[in-house]
Amino acid sequence: LKMLQVQMQKLQEDNRTIKEENKTLHAEKPKRKQRANAHDELSVHEETISIYARKYGMMIEMFPSSDLLNKRLPDSPTPFDSTDRYATASTQESAFLDELYRHFPTLLHKVMESSYFSDLVMKSIPDARANEIKKLRGVAGDIFDLPSKYFTNTSYDRANVPEIQRLLGVMSSTNLAYKTFPPVLFPELKEDRSLKTVFGNWLLLARILKASLHGITSLHHASSGRGAHTNSMKWSVQQVMPGCIAWAAVLAIFLLSPDTEFSSAGIGKRSTISYKDLFFTYKKVLVTKWKTKRVVQIVTNIDHYIFKAAQLSALDSAVHEDFTNTIDHALAALDMESSDDGSETAADVTGPGTPTAA
DNA sequence: ACATTACAACCTGATTGTCG
DNA sequence: CGACAATCAGGTTGTAATGT
Numbered sequence: 001l002k003m004l005q006v007q008m009q010k011l012q013e014d015n016r017t018i019k020e021e022n023k024t025l026h027a028e029k030p031k032r033k034q035r036a037n038a039h040d041e042l043s044v045h046e047e048t049i050s051i052y053a054r055k056y057g058m059m060i061e062m063f064p065s066s067d068l069l070n071k072r073l074p075d076s077p078t079p080f081d082s083t084d085r086y087a088t089a090s091t092q093e094s095a096f097l098d099e100l101y102r103h104f105p106t107l108l109h110k111v112m113e114s115s116y117f118s119d120l121v122m123k124s125i126p127d128a129r130a131n132e133i134k135k136l137r138g139v140a141g142d143i144f145d146l147p148s149k150y151f152t153n154t155s156y157d158r159a160n161v162p163e164i165q166r167l168l169g170v171m172s173s174t175n176l177a178y179k180t181f182p183p184v185l186f187p188e189l190k191e192d193r194s195l196k197t198v199f200g201n202w203l204l205l206a207r208i209l210k211a212s213l214h215g216i217t218s219l220h221h222a223s224s225g226r227g228a229h230t231n232s233m234k235w236s237v238q239q240v241m242p243g244c245i246a247w248a249a250v251l252a253i254f255l256l257s258p259d260t261e262f263s264s265a266g267i268g269k270r271s272t273i274s275y276k277d278l279f280f281t282y283k284k285v286l287v288t289k290w291k292t293k294r295v296v297q298i299v300t301n302i303d304h305y306i307f308k309a310a311q312l313s314a315l316d317s318a319v320h321e322d323f324t325n326t327i328d329h330a331l332a333a334l335d336m337e338s339s340d341d342g343s344e345t346a347a348d349v350t351g352p353g354t355p356t357a358a
Numbered sequence: 359a360c361a362t363t364a365c366a367a368c369c370t371g372a373t374t375g376t377c378g
Numbered sequence: 379c380g381a382c383a384a385t386c387a388g389g390t391t392g393t394a395a396t397g398t
Contacts, residue, residue: 130368131384154369215383261368261391269392
């Protein structure tokens, strides 16, 4: 009897502590309810924010830091496309905010300091990206002109495929040293230390962007006009921006890498590639060189491939490529016409603006 | 120190929605 | 209705917290 009493006492004690614990747990639960209420107030904007966040993640910034999203726009911000954007940490932040506030419509500006906004943006970006990656994996074979089996199975041993090693400039599968500017970014895979021709393989980048913006079927035949809205319609995109070219370059490398998933932290688990750093570097190069002849040329090519060629009548892909070659050559000949504002930054005006071979 | 559980991030297949 | 893309729900995987 004594033993039972002792046991009973102990059980009661346990029960009390459990009840206490339960109380604190319940005390924390209402927070979620409150959040749900706050959610209701702001939820009118949910869809709008989500759409713009998805676009933002692809066209502007792949890896925004969540605390910067809540900052107020400075009175006289550094313009997002200013060449001295990257001069100091504070100009970078200022330009980031300038770009952020230009991207999201004025209607949303008052909501942008809430954590509801940043949470939603931070959730939407990887979500949208996963969607694009899935689409791209299906057509990666066509994009790279390689067997599609390399890409459809995420854990295919890409590290040991010689063609892919060549694209990434990796010598052996054991020594995994990835470059910031791998050969795949250069025309005819010819690396150029001075970076004069970087992003010169515009066709690859254009294919990636076209598949993402106009749907994967747009790669093979001109859209027949029916079907659901594509990203480009929902976002009303008419031209490419530095951010999305960098986005395409990063995704090209990711698709070739042995990584099986694209973490939102921006580091490849297997490859240890820092996609975040790559994106930052690529965007920086593109923003600071945006007005140079070479970059203007590349951007014009990409814009034509994605936005002009898409509207022309149905052509099968072989004819289609001949056609883009023609455009390419014509543009190379006309060169100056494509950059009517003409102002080039001091650096990188050398070189005869050779046409990029396709 | 190791095993287990809980949870979040991500991917995928299935479903839903939209257009001509 | 057919074709297509967006979205949802469920499964998988990696990881931090917790238990043994």
